[in-house]
Amino acid sequence: MNRIPALRHLLGLLVGVALAAQSPSLVRAGRLLDVRTGQLLTDQGLLVQEGRITASGPWGQVSASAPKGTTILDLSDQFVLPGLIEAHTHVLLQGNRFSQDYADQILKESVPYRTLRAAASARAALMWGFTAMRDLGSEGAGYADVDLKRAIEAGVVPGPRLFVAGKAFSATGTYPLQNYAWELDLPSGVRVVDGVEAIRVAVRDEVRRGADWVKVYVDRAITQGADGRLRSLTNYRPEELKAFVDEAHRLGKRTSAHVKGWDGIDAALTAGFDTLEHADGFTEELLDRAVKQGTFWCPTIYAGIWVAEGRGPLGKKYPEILAAAFRKGLAKGVKIALGSDIGAFPWTENPARELALMVERGMTPLQAIQSATVVAADLLGVKELGHLGAGAHADLVALPENPLKDITALQRLQTVVKGGVVVRTAPLAAAAPSR
Numbered sequence: 001m002n003r004i005p006a007l008r009h010l011l012g013l014l015v016g017v018a019l020a021a022q023s024p025s026l027v028r029a030g031r032l033l034d035v036r037t038g039q040l041l042t043d044q045g046l047l048v049q050e051g052r053i054t055a056s057g058p059w060g061q062v063s064a065s066a067p068k069g070t071t072i073l074d075l076s077d078q079f080v081l082p083g084l085i086e087a088h089t090h091v092l093l094q095g096n097r098f099s100q101d102y103a104d105q106i107l108k109e110s111v112p113y114r115t116l117r118a119a120a121s122a123r124a125a126l127m128w129g130f131t132a133m134r135d136l137g138s139e140g141a142g143y144a145d146v147d148l149k150r151a152i153e154a155g156v157v158p159g160p161r162l163f164v165a166g167k168a169f170s171a172t173g174t175y176p177l178q179n180y181a182w183e184l185d186l187p188s189g190v191r192v193v194d195g196v197e198a199i200r201v202a203v204r205d206e207v208r209r210g211a212d213w214v215k216v217y218v219d220r221a222i223t224q225g226a227d228g229r230l231r232s233l234t235n236y237r238p239e240e241l242k243a244f245v246d247e248a249h250r251l252g253k254r255t256s257a258h259v260k261g262w263d264g265i266d267a268a269l270t271a272g273f274d275t276l277e278h279a280d281g282f283t284e285e286l287l288d289r290a291v292k293q294g295t296f297w298c299p300t301i302y303a304g305i306w307v308a309e310g311r312g313p314l315g316k317k318y319p320e321i322l323a324a325a326f327r328k329g330l331a332k333g334v335k336i337a338l339g340s341d342i343g344a345f346p347w348t349e350n351p352a353r354e355l356a357l358m359v360e361r362g363m364t365p366l367q368a369i370q371s372a373t374v375v376a377a378d379l380l381g382v383k384e385l386g387h388l389g390a391g392a393h394a395d396l397v398a399l400p401e402n403p404l405k406d407i408t409a410l411q412r413l414q415t416v417v418k419g420g421v422v423v424r425t426a427p428l429a430a431a432a433p434s435r
């Protein structure tokens with residue numbers, strides 16, 4: 001094996017080739033997918049300056065407008081689309097099919113160790129083409145997610161743009177670690193808070209420590225009623241839930257509700273949460289309310305399947321209940337964003353598999369791609385993400401196959417660019433991190 005190309009390849013993978021740190025660069029796209037319309041445009045160009053796209057259009061026009069000697073990233077044999085966005089992750093978790101897996105991570109792994117693993121998870125995600133992620137709770141690792149975000153932004157470690165929740169919230173006696181001897185004072189996977197005023201103060205404190213999102217566990221204890229509906233116990237009174245939402249919104253932050261049963265979804269919609277996570281128990285009536293309110297939904301299909309045998313409620317029947325809700329929600333036009341809940345399953349599995357599951361449950365490949373680009377960017381409220389128009393971050397992925405024909409092709413990306421920096425230009429096998 002020729003050592004020099006191998007070394008160059010490795011450096012390219014680890015450091016990222018600075019395409020456009022300072023000077024402008026051009027990207028030539030053989031096929032460029034306009035994710036809003038589904039149109040595949042032929043021979044397109046993107047001009048990239050200081051990490052952003054400053055012009056896009058037919059290659060002839062864009063390349064003519066570029067200064068002489070501009071570096072070209074030639075993707076003329078590939079399909080190019082915006083970098084993927086994962087809207088429900090846990091970088092600080094490494095899979096917990098059984099509740100003991102969760103307890104082991106909290107009790108046996110230090111926060112520094114978990115953070116090192118999180119850095120590896122973030123790197124893997126970026127290599128898979130996820131250039132942005134919303135991470136919904138550090139699960140007992142304090143604000144390590146805020147630190148990881150900071151380290152990525154500073155270029156200390158590679159990873160997606162992170163939007164983090166810090167510690168998620170739940171009420172006393174509702175979230176692991178639970179059911180240990182009563183005299184033990186054990187750590188919790190959440191920030192425990194009760195009562196309207198305490199909630200307001202806690203939300204302010206989370207934001208002070210760097211949380212971009214306020215995540216609340218709204219329900220637990222799932223059962224199936226005689227009418228087939230999923231029922232649950234809510235963790236908070238309505239006025240407490242409203243306090244989370246009001247205070248977060250007052251501070252300019254959005255809110256995410258973990259909900260599974262009818263009662264939780266009803267409570268979260270009444271309180272006005274911006275996004276619902278899981279929401280397996282969605283009914284026609286609740287879906288109508290979500291559509292009317294413009295609430296986003298991350299269905300977390302794969303995580304539901306993955307944990308079904310272990311800690312999932314109702315066993316293997318549960319993923320089928322979610323699949324039925326998904327089909328109904330899709331028909332009603334609820335805003336569905338890609339959110340796999342990776343971290344509930346290990347970071348050795350590419351969360352792009354969630355897109356294939358969405359297509360199996362009725363989405364078109366374009367709708368699945370939209371869920372991971374425009375819709376997820378909308379959920380985040382970041383207009384520079386999810387598209388490749390002028391003003392967008394130069395975050396893109398490219399692949400030799402047409403993802404509109406086969407959505408699983410997104411699990412076989414060839415090129416990843418974040419902020420104009422080429423993160424990867426080789427097939428995944430060469431780039432997969434060793435674990």
Ligand SMILES: [Zn+2]
Binds near residue numbers: 089090136277341
């Ligand atoms: Zn989650």
